[in-house]
Amino acid sequence: MMRLATAADLPAVVAIDAADRPAPRPVELFSEALVGRGAALHVYELDDEIVGFAETRVILDEAWLVDIAIAPARRGQGLGRAFLAGLLVDVARRGAESLGLEVRRDNVVAQKLYESMGLQKVGRRRRYYADGEDALLYQGAVGPG
Numbered sequence: 001m002m003r004l005a006t007a008a009d010l011p012a013v014v015a016i017d018a019a020d021r022p023a024p025r026p027v028e029l030f031s032e033a034l035v036g037r038g039a040a041l042h043v044y045e046l047d048d049e050i051v052g053f054a055e056t057r058v059i060l061d062e063a064w065l066v067d068i069a070i071a072p073a074r075r076g077q078g079l080g081r082a083f084l085a086g087l088l089v090d091v092a093r094r095g096a097e098s099l100g101l102e103v104r105r106d107n108v109v110a111q112k113l114y115e116s117m118g119l120q121k122v123g124r125r126r127r128y129y130a131d132g133e134d135a136l137l138y139q140g141a142v143g144p145g
Contacts, residue, residue: 002086005034005041005053012050013043016071030055033066040090044083046074052083056091056099063096063142080110084117092143099142102128102135114138 005013010027018024033041033055044052054068065087070080091099102125103110111121119140128135 001045002042002083002090003045005030005043007031007034009043009050009053013041013053016050016053016069017067019072020069039066040094042083042087042090044070044079044086046079051079054083054087056087058091058094058096061095061097063091063094063099065099065101080113081117084113088117088142096142098139100137100139102137104129105134105136111136111138114140 010030013030014024014027017030030041030053033039038059039055039057042054042056043050044054050071051074052068052070055066057064057066068080068084068087070083088099099119100122101114101119103114105124115121115138117140119138121136122139123137125135125137127133
C-alpha cells in the first residue's frame with residue numbers, strides 16, 4: 001500500500017536510504033518533503049512494514065521523481081513496479097503530464113523497470129554523482145493515453 005509519509009515514518013525512510021549510500025542523507029532532507037510546496041514523500045507498506053519510499057515534485061505540468069528505493073531485503077518481488085505505478089497515478093492526479101528522473105548509469109535493473117513502465121532515455125549528465133558516475137535522464141508521459 002502506498003501512502004503519504006508522516007514524521008513517524010522518517011526513521012524507516014532514512015534506514016532504507018542509508019542501505020544504498022556510503023554517506024546517509026540527514027533526516028532533515030526528507031522532512032522538507034513532508035511540508036508540500038509541490039513535493040510529496042510517499043512510503044510503501046507491506047504487512048505493516050515500510051519497505052520503500054519515494055519523493056516526487058510537481059511543478060506546473062511536470063513531475064520529477066527525486067528518489068525511489070525499496071529495502072534491500074524486499075527487492076526482486078515486484079514492489080518497485082507497483083510503487084512506481086502508484087506514483088505515476090499520483091503525479092497525474094496532482095496535474096503532471098510527464099515524469100522525469102535521473103538514474104545511475106550502472107543501475108541497469110532500475111533502467112529496465114523505467115523502460116518497462118514507458119519511460120524513455122532522453123539524455124545523460126556526465127560525472128553527475130559524487131563518485132564520478134554518469135546519470136541517465138529518463139522522461140515519459142503520465143496518466144491516460
